[in-house]
Amino acid sequence: MKLYFTPGACSMAPHIVLREADLPCELVQVDLSKHQTDTGEDYYKINPKGYVPALRLDNGELLTEVAVTLQYLADQKPASGLAPRAGTMEHYRVIEWLSFIASEVHKQFGPMFNPKITAEWKQNQLNTLGRRFTYLSEQLDGNQYLFGGKFTIADAYLFTVLNWTGFLDIDLGKWPRLKDYMARIAARPAVKEAMKEEGLVK
Numbered sequence: 093m094k095l096y097f098t099p100g101a102c103s104m105a106p107h108i109v110l111r112e113a114d115l116p117c118e119l120v121q122v123d124l125s126k127h128q129t130d131t132g133e134d135y136y137k138i139n140p141k142g143y144v145p146a147l148r149l150d151n152g153e154l155l156t157e158v159a160v161t162l163q164y165l166a167d168q169k170p171a172s173g174l175a176p177r178a179g180t181m182e183h184y185r186v187i188e189w190l191s192f193i194a195s196e197v198h199k200q201f202g203p204m205f206n207p208k209i210t211a212e213w214k215q216n217q218l219n220t221l222g223r224r225f226t227y228l229s230e231q232l233d234g235n236q237y238l239f240g241g242k243f244t245i246a247d248a249y250l251f252t253v254l255n256w257t258g259f260l261d262i263d264l265g266k267w268p269r270l271k272d273y274m275a276r277i278a279a280r281p282a283v284k285e286a287m288k289e290e291g292l293v294k
């Protein structure tokens with residue numbers, strides 16, 4: 093397999109899962125400002141959607157969309173317990189989390205990276221994100237991870253997008269449970285390795 097990624101972007105979620113599941117995979121860095129890989133290939137020719145992540149499977153197919161790549165990777169190592177078994181209620185719950193994180197958290201961060209964002213729009217996004225953070229914080233009350241004591245693909249995704257608060261100087265101090273959650277996940281060996289490989293930590 094080959095994972096197309098950009099340091100610190102949402103592609104870090106499948107990168108974390110690859111390492112949590114101990115799956116072999118080649119990493120190819122993409123410069124999103126040029127839509128070019130580090131070997132000079134036109135990224136649009138690899139993934140016409142132009143965004144990361146993209147996963148080149150061993151059979152040559154390209155798989156995209158964070159939530160789907162996460163489920164695919166977890167299914168390659170069911171014993172890792174990174175995702176509940178298909179058909180169980182917990183499986184629907186993990187999909188519920190992935191959908192929530194994708195549309196209600198990940199995509200709410202998007203405009204914040206746009207240098208042309210107006211002050212009013214920025215405040216609006218911050219208010220929306222703040223409501224999501226409050227909901228997440230309530231869900232984590234008494235729980236180490238989104239599924240209680242068990243780290244899953246949903247945590248890999250949530251950690252990755254909440255990590256952007258650091259890039260954007262958004263203070264999580266109002267949500268101490270989220271701060272603890274981030275510290276807990278950042279301390280996992282597989283997460284440390286992924287972040288180190290992406291040049292985010294030493």
Ligand SMILES: N[C@@H](CCC(=O)N[C@@H](CS)C(=O)NCC(=O)O)C(=O)O
Nearest residue numbers: 101102124142143144145157158159
């Ligand atoms: N719907 C996509 C969104 C992926 C996405 O937002 N990727 C961002 C990085 S976090 C990106 O590559 N943006 C550059 C672009 O769209 O050209 C998914 O879930 O994978």
